[in-house]
């Protein structure tokens with residue numbers, strides 16, 4: 001026995017509930033300002049692939065010109081991978097253009113969800129399109145709520161609107177405690193991309 005007051009006794013009861021129900025699919029949301037939202041989504045991607053699921057990854061905001069490692073390996077594992085944010089200008093003078101790109105991106109995502117060909121659809125960085133007012137929240141909620149039974153969805157991005165939090169089954173907020181970037185360290189290959 002430790003006399004360290006911070007040491008806790010391990011649980012002696014099984015924390016799992018009896019009589020839980022099963023569902024055909026779930027909606028996961030990874031939000032918050034800390035690192036790990038997309039990488040956690042790609043962890044789920046690996047789990048889905050391990051079950052033989054067809055998986056789609058739709059990225060709404062492309063990470064610059066980086067050769068993103070997860071895309072390379074995802075494609076190799078048969079993931080249908082689409083970068084839908086490539087048309088953004090990131091120029092506030094051209095809002096109409098960016099909004100049109102965002103709407104087209106969402107239309108693609110909606111079609112993928114509705115088609116039901118994938119057991120897992122990852123909507124990476126979707127929340128930004130909502131936050132920036134480029135697409136409406138309501139149609140997104142409708143598409144998620146009305147998805148085919150077997151389609152699991154993972155959404156990532158900071159500042160998820162409350163309505164999205166409400167509709168998701170599992171919501172995790174990654175909290176920024178500390179990031180290498182804060183001390184001037186640039187993004188690291190293999191860790192950040």
Ligand code: ATP
Nearest residue numbers: 033034035036037038039040176179181187192193
């Ligand atoms: P990751 O893709 O590493 O899981 P994320 O999806 O949680 O990160 P994003 O907001 O999508 O975070 O940011 C993508 C990039 O920005 C990553 O390279 C990540 O390391 C970096 N990043 C994430 N959180 C922070 C932060 N709080 N401060 C600075 N950089 C961050």
Ligand code: MG
Nearest residue numbers: 037038125156
């Ligand atoms: Mg991310």
